[in-house]
Amino acid sequence: MKTEKNCNTKKIILTGDRPTGKLHLGHYAGSLKRRAELQDGGGFDEIYIMIADAQALTDNADNPAKIRANVTEVALDYLACGLNPDIATIFIQSQVPELTELAFYYMNLVTVARLQRNPTVKSEIQTRGFEASIPVGFFTYPISQTADITAFNATTVPVGEDQLPMLEQAREIVRSFNTLYGDTLTEPKELLPEKASCGRLPGIDGKAKMSKSLGNCIYLSDSADEIKSKVMNMYTDPKHLRVEDKGDTKDNPVFIYLDAFSTDGHFKKYLPDYQNLEALKAHYERGGLGDVKVKRFLNSILQEILEPIRTKRAEWEQRIPEVYGILRKGCNKARAVAAETADRVKKAMQIDYFG
Secondary structure (H helix, E strand, O other), X not given: OOOOOOOOOOOEEEEEEOOOOOOEHHHXXXXXXXXXXXXXXXXXXXXXXXXXXXXXXXXXXXXXXXHHHHHHHHHXXXXXXXOOOOOEEEEEHHHOOXXXXXXXXXXXXXXXXXXXXXXHHHHHHHHOOOOOOOOHHHHOHHHHHHHHHHHOOOOEEEOOHHHHXXXXXXXXXXXXXXXXXXXXXXXXXXEOOOOHHHOOOOOOOOOOOOOOOOOOOOEOOOOHHHHHHHHHOOOOOOOOOOOOOOOOOOOOHHHHHHHHHOOHHHHHHHOOOOOOHHHHHHXXXXXXXXXXXXXXXXXXXXXXXXXXXXXXXXXXXXXXXXXXXXXHHHHHHHHHHHHHHHHHHHHHOOOOOOO
């Protein structure tokens, strides 16, 4: 059966975060900063930003209180980073039950073998030690993500390169559905970070990923002293023992952070001996530049970026009822949109018995 074509001409973004803790610098570099820019740029008709509490419960089912508390923390970080609820719809995943309904329908379009081949799923299972016992909810995350994306007719999903396999699987599900039931769902496209270094910042300990569980994060809510301490204790090139030693900048977290955050203006303001980052890297690589000087420069940049975020967050912390009002309003709007999509999906599948 062919349904009426889904003529979505709007440009719509769907993005979000799992509420497993306060958001950190990796979130800011990888998504939050870009979201605020996209929001203020006016290039999109609708922006939906989801606090993915239901997804967070797939590997935190034994600690729902943690997820509940962190929904507030994530909302505070969103508002502190400049996300505007008058432009972007901020909502909580579990409060839109149509997302679960859509995921259930989409499960029939995906095989277990296909989920097992998803590189992102494989990596996350290994990271969390789920090899022997994988929660079904966690295993089916790509299907749930497809429901989230299609519920809001998203045309664009901001992702890092590590998430591209997830988005490709979402596109496969959309194509399968549209082939079987008619052109109903919108196929999303990815929006990659402008800088590769923003895709996933390493931890301050040199680990491949900045992670709450590893305790190697700089949080958006950290105090000035905490930021300075973490920066000055950051892992660098272990072979760069003396100032005169040649240093590596490629796999050096300090320089990766500088790649993500520094501008020529920062050099004029804080390190005028160098014209730009390339000049600083060249000096470090040929020897004669100590780690302390580079770290002090990075600290100055991060303090400049994070101080206004921290200040704004503290202001919102005094207005928690207003924050919950924003979330309630966002959930109501999100549910209305998702319900329209669910109705369209059920009509396409011929299960709208009393429509």
